[in-house]
Amino acid sequence: MAKITVRKETGTLLFDFNYRGARCREQTTLKDTKTNRRKMEKVLERIEQEIVAGTFDYARFFPGSNRASQFESSAPVSASVVQGTVANNVVVPPSVVAPVVVERTTLTxxxxxxxxxxxxxxxxxxxxxxxxxxxxxxxxxxxxxxxxxxxxxxxxxxxxxxxxxxxxxxxxxxxxxxxxxxxxxxxxxxxxxxxxxxxEFPNPMQNVKRLKAPKVHIDPMSFDEVEKFISAVRPDYKQYFIVRFFTGLRTGEVHGLQWKYIDFERREILVRETYSHLGKEYTKNDGSQREVHMSEPVYQALKAQHTASAHLSEYVFCTRIGTPIDPLNVNKRIWKPTLKLLGMKDRRFYQTRHTAATLWLASGEAPEWIAKQMGHTSTEMLFKVYSRYVPNLTRQDGSAFERLLLQRMGGNIQ
Missing domain, CATH: 1.10.150 (DNA polymerase; domain 1)
Incomplete structure (x- = not known):
């Protein structure tokens, strides 16, 4: 009896039937779903009808099958012959339906x-x-x-x-x-x-590799440069840059910072939202939801900012009419002109975040703590991106190994 079965190794459907005394099984690429089974059942029904009518052409349904050549020599039995055999009560061998070629259609x-x-x-x-x-x-x-x-x-x-x-x-x-x-x-x-x-078609992008992109190197400021910048920047943006340099907050996180997320008692900044020209939204990912510690300079800067702007807006850093400040405007009118004024090299605005990370690492803070402050889920990024800026954490000068040799061997190496 003709039926549709599934191949366990691949999970794809196949036709299993008898045709002219031989068992035939034809594989398809269709997965075992109700929709695909219905499609194949319709095809199977059509094949069975043609077999009974004596018009079934194996090669037409399964042009790539080895069975097609096997049955090629024997032409389909005509309908009149079949009718004659039925009339004479001759039992016609059960026909077997081969896997039907279903024309595929998908959305554009x-x-x-x-x-x-x-x-x-x-x-x-x-x-x-x-x-x-x-x-x-x-x-x-x-x-x-x-x-x-x-x-x-x-x-x-x-x-x-x-x-x-x-x-x-x-x-x-x-x-x-x-x-x-x-x-x-x-x-x-x-x-x-x-x-x-x-x-259920093969993904053409499955093994398409990415182009090799040149590595982007960070360019953080030294502590001396940070001090010079804060001293020279426009007074109404001094607190803003202290927070950026010493918290590592992303641009959207600084501009989306609201007073309800400032906990002066616990000295924490709660990073919960970001802001861009598209409006408020959730942080970059779940790992970016975090509590950032306020160092003393950050605490004092936010206290001063509270006095200056808390009555104007729910946002910590805002315009005179209480709207969030525009990062493009700050970059063009404050950041770049101050760098130029001090004779410092031009840098991307995002380098304030890299500066915070390198200063924390260089001061000897625990990498796990720094990763948490930055909103990273592990320390991998720290050692991958910032290791060359951490001389007292990873000296990379062989001195640690030299000390081990002197300790264990007393310098007597023959």
């Missing part, structure tokens, strides 16, 4: 991407969603929009990567960095991975 890339963005928009941060939409609308839809998901091949993905990585490959005819190319490909990979899982 543009259709599925709209669903993907809507579903993930419920859990993503605003900045993450915005960045994904820029990459989708600027790069992915123009290239893949009209294609059905399963029609996108690995060769298509590699060709796309080569095109956007080429000189002038951006939507503004500029050359994209390897980091940006990888970010675009990451979005493409996420869309195709989800589509492959839902519609």
């Amino acid at each position: 890339f543009v259709e599925f991407t709209a669903i993907w963005l809507r579903e993930n928009g419920a859990i993503w941060r605003n900045n993450t969603l915005r960045a994904a939409k820029v990459q989708v609308n600027g790069y992915l839809l123009p290239r893949f929009g009209s294609k059905q998901l399963h029609q996108i091949l690995k060769a298509d993905c590699l060709a796309f990567r080569a095109d956007i990585a080429a000189p002038g490959g951006s939507i503004k005819n500029r050359t994209l960095s390897a980091k940006t190319v990888n970010e675009i490909m990451q979005v493409l990979g996420a869309i195709l991975a989800e589509g492959a899982d839902r519609y």
Whole structure:
């Protein structure tokens, strides 16, 4: 009796039937789901009907099967012959249905991407969603929009990567960095991975590797430079930069800081929200939800800031009308001009965070404590990014080994 079974090794469905006295089993790539079983049952029914009618062509249903050549020499029995045998009460050997080739259809890339963005928009941060939409609308839809998901091949993905990585490959005819190319490909990979899982086709991005991006080196300030900067910066931003240099808060975390998250009694800053031009939102991740210790300079700076602005806004650092300050404005009008005034090298605004980490490490604070203050879930990032700025924690000059040799061998090495 013809039936549909599942191959345990792969979890995929196959047809199991008898045809002209031989047992035939034909494998498919379809997973064992109710939907796929219904599809195959319909095909199986059609095959059985053709077998009974004597019109079944094995090669037509299973063109790549070895069985197709086996039955090729014997032509299908005509309907009249079958009718004659039935009329003469001749038992016709039960026909076996081979695995049917089911034509695959999936949503187009543009259709599925709209669903993907809507579903993930419920859990993503605003900045993450915005960045994904820029990459989708600027790069992915123009290239893949009209294609059905399963029609996108690995060769298509590699060709796309080569095109956007080429000189002038951006939507503004500029050359994209390897980091940006990888970010675009990451979005493409996420869309195709989800589509492959839902519609059960091979993921064409599965083994597509990331471009090698040059390592970005940090450039923190020394303690002397921090002191000079704080002394020279505009007075109304002195407290702001003391908090940035000595807490390691991210830009969005500083600008999203509210008075309800300042615990003067316990001397803690509760990092709970961030702020950007898109508004308030959750922190970068769960690990970023943390309590940051106030050192004495930070405590005094926040006390002074409370006197200056607590009556204006719920935000610690705000404009004269009580709105959160704009990081781009601070970068352009305060940060860069002060660096230039002092003759210091130009640095990214984010270096204030790196400065806090290196100062903590250089002072000998425990790496586990520093990682917690920074919002890292482990110390791996500290040793990976900041180790060269920690001479008294990892000297890297051989002195520790030299002391061990002198202690154990007394310097008498023959």
